[in-house]
Amino acid sequence: xxxxxxxxxxxxxxxxxxxxxxxxxxxxxxxxxxxxxxxxxxxxxxxxxxxxxxxxxxxxxxxxxxxxxxxxxxxxxxxxxxxxxxxxxxxxxxxxxxxxxxxxxxxxxxxxxxxxxxx
Amino acid sequence: xxxxxxxxxxxxxxxxxxxxxxxxxxxxxxxxxxxxxxxxxxxxxxxxxxxxxxxxxxxxxxxxxxxxxxxxxxxxxxxxxxxxxxxxxxxxxxxxxxxxxxxxxxxxxxxxxxxx
Numbered sequence: 001x002x003x004x005x006x007x008x009x010x011x012x013x014x015x016x017x018x019x020x021x022x023x024x025x026x027x028x029x030x031x032x033x034x035x036x037x038x039x040x041x042x043x044x045x046x047x048x049x050x051x052x053x054x055x056x057x058x059x060x061x062x063x064x065x066x067x068x069x070x071x072x073x074x075x076x077x078x079x080x081x082x083x084x085x086x087x088x089x090x091x092x093x094x095x096x097x098x099x100x101x102x103x104x105x106x107x108x109x110x111x112x113x114x115x116x117x118x119x
Numbered sequence: 120x121x122x123x124x125x126x127x128x129x130x131x132x133x134x135x136x137x138x139x140x141x142x143x144x145x146x147x148x149x150x151x152x153x154x155x156x157x158x159x160x161x162x163x164x165x166x167x168x169x170x171x172x173x174x175x176x177x178x179x180x181x182x183x184x185x186x187x188x189x190x191x192x193x194x195x196x197x198x199x200x201x202x203x204x205x206x207x208x209x210x211x212x213x214x215x216x217x218x219x220x221x222x223x224x225x226x227x228x229x230x231x232x233x234x235x
Contacts, residue, residue, distance in 0.1 A: 004161075009159075035223055035224075043229050044229070045162075045224075045226035047223040047225070050223060106152075106167065107164075108164075109162040109163075111159055111161045112161055
């Protein structure tokens, strides 16, 4: 079964508007972390933001925020005031388990959402 | 600040040829990983090494071998390349042992491999 689901293969947004990229996850482990990465057309993977399962507040990093709804098992990325440079593929990923368990070594990725920012 | 360095950047192989993808990190991380990226499938874990001297299979290990040469270096070997191994390969590292649970993966720039 898919552990990370990103249902939007492609998204368009006007420059300066906000956009939400969806991510749902599936785990029975009470301890987990959720990550978002950006992959521009040049190909590198850039870490954006992290949310832990026990974190009480939604994570924020500059223009990026994570809308974490634990009961719904969703961890949507919100990009405020979109810029042309935000055009990229965005991946949601999850790490399960405690720090010292084998599964904690692995980051499982979704299939990604291609975001295009329109001028 | 090099971070994670992968070589080569591009490679074309014929079916049945072998090659080794090299990866080195200078961040003193304990854990290292090899992922492959295919269109529409995100990144899938091939092998990982939690610490020097240990390696474990990930989701798609068939057709690959790895070596954790030392703390810095983690190589991926294709013994007999197949067209199904055409992909972009990423090496990554993370400091799970000593830092907090939220340690992200730091990625290299990838190797684009084509097997004809």
